[in-house]
Amino acid sequence: MKKVVILGGGVGGTIVANLLAKKLRRDEAEIILVDKTGKHVYQPGFVYVAFEKLRSAKLVREERKLLRKRVKLVVGEAARIDPEGRKVHLADGSVLDYDRLVVALGARLTPDELPGYVEAAHHFYSAEAAEKLRTALETFPGGKVVVGVASVPYKCPPAPAEAACQLDYYFTRKGMRNKVDIHFLSPLSRVFPLENVNGAVEGTFKAHGIRSTIFFNVESIDAVAKTVTSIEGETVPYDLLIMVPPHRGAKAVEDSGLGDRGGWLPTDKHSLRTKAHEDIFALGDCTDVPVSKSGAAAHFQAKVVAESVVADLRGQPSTATYDGHVMCYCDAGYHKGISMSFDYEHPPVPPKLNLKDWLGKRFLNRAYWVLVPAGRV
Amino acid sequence: MAVSAEQRIILDARGSFCPGPLMELIRGIKQSKVGEVLEVWSSDQGSRKDIPFWIQKAGHQLVEVVEEPGYSRFIVKKLR
Numbered sequence: 001m002k003k004v005v006i007l008g009g010g011v012g013g014t015i016v017a018n019l020l021a022k023k024l025r026r027d028e029a030e031i032i033l034v035d036k037t038g039k040h041v042y043q044p045g046f047v048y049v050a051f052e053k054l055r056s057a058k059l060v061r062e063e064r065k066l067l068r069k070r071v072k073l074v075v076g077e078a079a080r081i082d083p084e085g086r087k088v089h090l091a092d093g094s095v096l097d098y099d100r101l102v103v104a105l106g107a108r109l110t111p112d113e114l115p116g117y118v119e120a121a122h123h124f125y126s127a128e129a130a131e132k133l134r135t136a137l138e139t140f141p142g143g144k145v146v147v148g149v150a151s152v153p154y155k156c157p158p159a160p161a162e163a164a165c166q167l168d169y170y171f172t173r174k175g176m177r178n179k180v181d182i183h184f185l186s187p188l189s190r191v192f193p194l195e196n197v198n199g200a201v202e203g204t205f206k207a208h209g210i211r212s213t214i215f216f217n218v219e220s221i222d223a224v225a226k227t228v229t230s231i232e233g234e235t236v237p238y239d240l241l242i243m244v245p246p247h248r249g250a251k252a253v254e255d256s257g258l259g260d261r262g263g264w265l266p267t268d269k270h271s272l273r274t275k276a277h278e279d280i281f282a283l284g285d286c287t288d289v290p291v292s293k294s295g296a297a298a299h300f301q302a303k304v305v306a307e308s309v310v311a312d313l314r315g316q317p318s319t320a321t322y323d324g325h326v327m328c329y330c331d332a333g334y335h336k337g338i339s340m341s342f343d344y345e346h347p348p349v350p351p352k353l354n355l356k357d358w359l360g361k362r363f364l365n366r367a368y369w370v371l372v373p374a375g376r377v
Numbered sequence: 378m379a380v381s382a383e384q385r386i387i388l389d390a391r392g393s394f395c396p397g398p399l400m401e402l403i404r405g406i407k408q409s410k411v412g413e414v415l416e417v418w419s420s421d422q423g424s425r426k427d428i429p430f431w432i433q434k435a436g437h438q439l440v441e442v443v444e445e446p447g448y449s450r451f452i453v454k455k456l457r
Binding site (some may be wrong): 231 | 399426
């Protein structure tokens with residue numbers, strides 16, 4: 001029987017596995033999903049661990065419970081991919097053969113890559129870090145909070161701007177906003193990566209007294225002097241530093257010699273087949289596909305990958321293509337949010353802050369578990 | 378990152394939307410040495426504004442912009 005191996009039990013890998021289990025007959029293929037922890041994490045919730053009182057345990061479910069019964073879950077770490085032998089070597093020494101491989105290993109946080117980062121910076125890109133940030137915010141006496149990103153690319157491009165808005169809302173609720181100076185550092189020519197959305201974000205920053213500096217690409221952090229210096233030559237002081245950590249592609253991809261300079265897996269942006277190997281698909285944050293690294297992108301890509309894998313196994317031409325669709329919500333605080341939807345050909349419509357999109361985000365936080373991993377939407 | 382016959386570092390960001398090409402250039406500059414020349418190739422219209430703007434801000438030299446069919450080549454010297 002043919003075998004499909006999926007590496008990674010995040011949004012993309014889980015949806016692909018479940019859609020394949022739905023589309024393929026039992027005698028057509030065995031579906032195996034390999035995940036390092038066996039736990040599925042809803043990462044967009046980390047921001048609420050830091051800025052509200054959400055317990056991080058609420059963001060984690062057993063991967064087994066999210067998968068259809070016929071998907072075989074292997075809890076283990078993919079160590080190396082052997083495309084010529086069509087094998088995946090796991091860290092425990094076991095080997096999995098495949099007919100089609102789906103790589104959905106996500107991005108890796110690499111805080112050690114930036115000197116001074118580990119000692120100085122807070123972030124909200126893991127449950128532990130978000131909890132640590134919450135404590136730092138609770139005890140913050142006032143002063144200058146600097147928000148930025150260590151390097152590009154990083155997961156969830158709106159997250160730093162969302163964090164700046166959440167900080168404003170947090171200290172306003174605490175009655176100490178006048179004691180806090182929020183300074184946002186953007187690596188690009190504007191505060192928000194997407195031009196059409198930038199106006200709404202700049203307007204919000206202005207209305208809430210959030211300062212910003214553009215073209216600030218971090219060179220180094222001095223944890224003793226409490227300053228951040230950019231490659232453009234500016235130095236900014238901070239009392240509390242919140243910075244998205246450096247990211248790289250998946251370790252297994254790099255260790256297999258399949259990644260580019262950043263460890264990202266070169267992948268055709270329409271077919272989602274890897275550029276070097278037709279029988280290996282990749283989706284989500286681990287690829288070099290030029291869209292936001294986000295669960296929403298992985299979600300829409302998963303449908304294309306599942307359709308193409310089914311076509312391949314049945315010897316049919318695969319016609320499914322990914323159009324670059326991404327859709328996401330941002331919570332700007334004060335019960336207001338924005339949403340944006342775009343693809344390769346269509347930039348987002350300039351959004352306005354509104355209650356509906358705030359409710360949309362809150363709804364998705366809860367409905368995610370029922371709707372998304374199963375591939376129902 | 379490929380190096381051409383003239384020892385230039387070529388960053389091919391064609392097909393990547395703004396700010397993708399600028400992000401490639403920033404990464405390239407970070408990884409290169411003072412005096413090295415980089416070329417970033419972009420098919421995105423937004424780069425015509427963003428890339429020269431960033432080069433000026435970061436204190437490097439925009440040596441030349443060469444228009445090719447369907448894309449532009451921005452030739453940049455790292456000065457600091």
